[in-house]
Amino acid sequence: MDKLHNTRTKRFLLQYSRIYFYLAHLLLWNLSSNILSAQSDSKLSQSKEKLKPLQIKYTTANTYPEFRTNDVLTEEFIQQCLLYLGTTEQPKGSNWGEDIKNMLASVGIYFEAAWCAGFTGIANRNSCIPYPISGYVPNWSRGVWKEKVVWDKVQAKRTILPSEVRRGDQCTIYFSNLGRDAHIFVVLGVTEKGNLITIEGNTNPSGGRDGWGVFIRVRELWQVSKVIRLIEN
Numbered sequence: 001m002d003k004l005h006n007t008r009t010k011r012f013l014l015q016y017s018r019i020y021f022y023l024a025h026l027l028l029w030n031l032s033s034n035i036l037s038a039q040s041d042s043k044l045s046q047s048k049e050k051l052k053p054l055q056i057k058y059t060t061a062n063t064y065p066e067f068r069t070n071d072v073l074t075e076e077f078i079q080q081c082l083l084y085l086g087t088t089e090q091p092k093g094s095n096w097g098e099d100i101k102n103m104l105a106s107v108g109i110y111f112e113a114a115w116c117a118g119f120t121g122i123a124n125r126n127s128c129i130p131y132p133i134s135g136y137v138p139n140w141s142r143g144v145w146k147e148k149v150v151w152d153k154v155q156a157k158r159t160i161l162p163s164e165v166r167r168g169d170q171c172t173i174y175f176s177n178l179g180r181d182a183h184i185f186v187v188l189g190v191t192e193k194g195n196l197i198t199i200e201g202n203t204n205p206s207g208g209r210d211g212w213g214v215f216i217r218v219r220e221l222w223q224v225s226k227v228i229r230l231i232e233n
Helices: 002-050 072-083 098-105 116-126 137-141 143-148
Strands: 149-152 170-175 180-190 196-203 213-219 224-228
Touching: 072 116, 072 180, 098 116, 116 137, 116 180, 116 196, 137 143, 137 170, 137 180, 137 224, 143 149, 180 213, 180 224
Parallel strands: none
Antiparallel strands: 149 224, 170 180, 170 224, 180 196, 196 213
16 A cells, blocks of 8 residues: 555656746747847847938038028928938839829829929929929029029029029029020038039939939039029028
């Protein structure tokens, strides 16, 4: 009887020791998992911190004092222009793409077409600034909009001076082969040498008027044919 009792006791203790062993093993596994998970979360958090997108800010450190303005509407307009910086046609050379389509629609065009005026148009529209609803550049300085022309190369008979242009002005370029103004851009500022810092649609890195994207460029003053000031300061 004693032997049977001892045998049962040993079996009972053995079973419980196995249970305790598994429980201890499970506890250790859970603890190590939590530690690894915490380390992983920490690394992921650090990784996300490193992968935060760069906040690109455009500054006009080289701008002459005449260009500096605290006008809220002007800065809102500039920011709207910069939102489209880097936008390209899809595919290149098509005068089309989702963003380009919206730009053209802002000037009443619903098919593939030159879109430099569409770029300035959508920035004006998003800033609630009245503008000519036309993709044809000469229309931006005709009719009621002629009153917004603050400088005309033909009338002035000379090249414009840096002090005669403001940040946020929209300027045109005359093309003799077309016999008309055929490109429009927005002025961001001027360089130390007095050239214009611009943002333009439907251009390319070399400055063509029939390009494929929105780029910041530097243009010489002699290229300006008209200055259109839609924002009253």
